[in-house]
Amino acid sequence: MILYNEEIGLLVRHSGDNAQTLPIIQQLAHQGNRYAIERLVRHYGDNAQTLPIIQQLAHQGNRYAIERLVRHYGDNAQTLPIIQQLAHQGNSTAIDTLVRHYGDNAQTLAIIQQQAHQGNREAIRQLVIYYRDNPKTLAIIQQEAHQGNNQAIEQLVRHYGDNAQTLAIIQQQAHQGNRYAIKKLKKIN
Structure with missing residues (x-):
């Protein structure tokens, strides 16, 4: 199924309560559609299936899902470990997000230093900017x-x-x- 961003917006806006809309948005989000990810979090953020989908996409390195995970679920106990793991793996978005949102965390500095030692460009940049x-x-x-x-x-x-x-x-x-x-x-x- 191919839906353009405008169509996704219209679908959620006009048929958001329809039982068939959420599965469509979830499917598009699973495919990495950033507009669907945004709509899923914004309009269905309290749905029990939304957080696991966003976490799964973040684990896969989806930049947009990483940002939405921290922005919308930053206080969730599972969020920081996911971002830390991705930063340990050298994911630039996770490094940037980790520093911006969890910069005072002692583990954050250790991860950034370790990644900088390994030559990670984003970690070097963040290290100089924030530390x-x-x-x-x-x-x-x-x-x-x-x-x-x-x-x-x-x-x-x-x-x-x-x-x-x-x-x-x-x-x-x-x-x-x-x-x-x-x-x-x-x-x-």
Whole structure:
């Protein structure tokens, strides 16, 4: 069944109480239709089947389901572990969502640091944005930049450009032929 976004909206708006509408929206949501996911959560959020569907889609890495899971079911005891698991697996949306919604959680910082150590671009970005003053952040970013991670080089120059070690790392990477480091070195000088 193919329904366009406008048709999904009209179906829910005009036939939302019809017994056949919910199964149609659920089927479309299962297929990953983001508009159906939104309608399912917004109009049928209290339905007993909605949360398991959104959780399943989130487990599959569906970006839109991850965001809706936290936005609409953030207080549910199962939500944080799902997001943490996805972040552990390197899912960029989960990393971003975890930091924005559960940033004060000690496990969040540990997950972000671990993912940054593994070179995850989103984790590096989030680490510098949200945990810049954490003593481990600079060391992690420097280590990743030293290994040639362009996102780490970008963040190092952007947020720690006046640091002497930053310049040394960028120069070393440029000397090794890293084109991104060469480009950043030109901007620094």
